[in-house]
Amino acid sequence: MDEIIKELQKLGFSQYECKAYINLLKNSPMTGYEVSKRSGVPRSMIYEVLGKLLDKGAIYTVPSEPVRYVPLPAEELIQRLRKNFNESFNFLETSLKKLENERDTDVIWRLKSDEHVMAEIVDIINKANEEVWMSIWNPQASSVKDLIEKRVQEGIKVFSMLFSEPEKQLGVTFHHNYMAPEITEKRMGGRLTIVVRDHEEVLIAQFAPNTISWAVKTTDPALVLVAIEYIRHDIAFGELTKIVGEDKVQSFWKNDPDLYYVVTGKRFE
Numbered sequence: 001m002d003e004i005i006k007e008l009q010k011l012g013f014s015q016y017e018c019k020a021y022i023n024l025l026k027n028s029p030m031t032g033y034e035v036s037k038r039s040g041v042p043r044s045m046i047y048e049v050l051g052k053l054l055d056k057g058a059i060y061t062v063p064s065e066p067v068r069y070v071p072l073p074a075e076e077l078i079q080r081l082r083k084n085f086n087e088s089f090n091f092l093e094t095s096l097k098k099l100e101n102e103r104d105t106d107v108i109w110r111l112k113s114d115e116h117v118m119a120e121i122v123d124i125i126n127k128a129n130e131e132v133w134m135s136i137w138n139p140q141a142s143s144v145k146d147l148i149e150k151r152v153q154e155g156i157k158v159f160s161m162l163f164s165e166p167e168k169q170l171g172v173t174f175h176h177n178y179m180a181p182e183i184t185e186k187r188m189g190g191r192l193t194i195v196v197r198d199h200e201e202v203l204i205a206q207f208a209p210n211t212i213s214w215a216v217k218t219t220d221p222a223l224v225l226v227a228i229e230y231i232r233h234d235i236a237f238g239e240l241t242k243i244v245g246e247d248k249v250q251s252f253w254k255n256d257p258d259l260y261y262v263v264t265g266k267r268f269e
Contacts (some may be wrong), residue, residue, distance in 0.1 A: 011081055013056075018039045020072055021058050030070035078101050107215045117205045117215040118143060121195050125215075128197040131157040133172065133231045136189040140207065141168060161234045164189070174235045177233045202227040 005018040013021070017038040024030060036046040038170025050069055053059045059075055062068045072080070111117050118140065125132055125147055132151065132208060136144075141162055148158055190208030191203045193215075202224045207217035218224075240256060254260060 003259050009083070014049070014052070014059075016045060017053055017056075017058075020046070020049050023071060024059060024071040025074060028070040029062045029064075031066050031068055033066075035069060058198055077129075100216055107218065108220070108223075111129065111205075111215045111217065112209070112212055114213050117203075117207075117213050119216060120203055120217055121193070121205070122147060124147040124195050124197050124201060124203055125151060127201070128156050130198050131159070132171070133194070134158065134160040135163075135192065135194040135234060136160060136170070137163040137193060140232050141170060145170060159231070159235070161231055161238070174238050174240060176234065195232060196224060196227050196231070198229065199224060 001022070004022065005015060006019045009015065016039075020035050023035060023039040027034075030038070032046050032050055033043070035041065035050065036043045041049055050059065054061070057072060057080060059069050059071050062070055066197065070071060071077075085228045107149055111120055121140065121144060124142060128151060132148075133239050141160075145168070148160075152158055158175050160170040161176055162168060162170060162173055163176045181266075190206045190211070193205040194202065195205075197200045201216055201217070201219045204211060204223075207213045257267075
């Protein structure tokens, strides 16, 4: 019963309206006094509640003395509610679009919390029509693994740079093995995650321990381009490191004061 009331409330019914209607479905016709007694709606409010149900078309009266009430059959009520809500959605879809100002391409949406950021990451992956570029850490990588596999099966090309997960695969996968993840994480103050779709939209997020995650999302073409080039650079450098050798690459930047600062964000000691 509580679940039914909860769902009816989502459709605009008050708790008392729900109780009155449900009890009329079980026993009708009934007077206002009888509805109050069976439903638990206070007598002082029952006629106001019944009046609102009448306005909604959820019940109607039977001419008698005293007046009795009967419910609109459940199936008819559901059909009427569905029709009304569909009409409202159609109206709002048209009307709100007319009111909406055309957005400039440099608009940036800001998000906070793991839940909201992950929802946007999933949304971007789902909206991709051609390809997805990703630079991602765990546990976010594990959260989207099944979705990525599904999109790849649907023909979407996915290129990913994956941190700290040498065995995991997300589409065409490259692993950030040429530098200790801790160095990158410390320099950036967290785990930078980037997701780009179709050269049209990018989300740049930051996940860090004991802090609220945040992200920005935009369709600005300059930021989309920079994000893709960032991922391409990481992939290319990682593949080059395989050829040159990790030790040689590390000695290259560890012994040069300027490159040391570029890589670590710290002054050379």
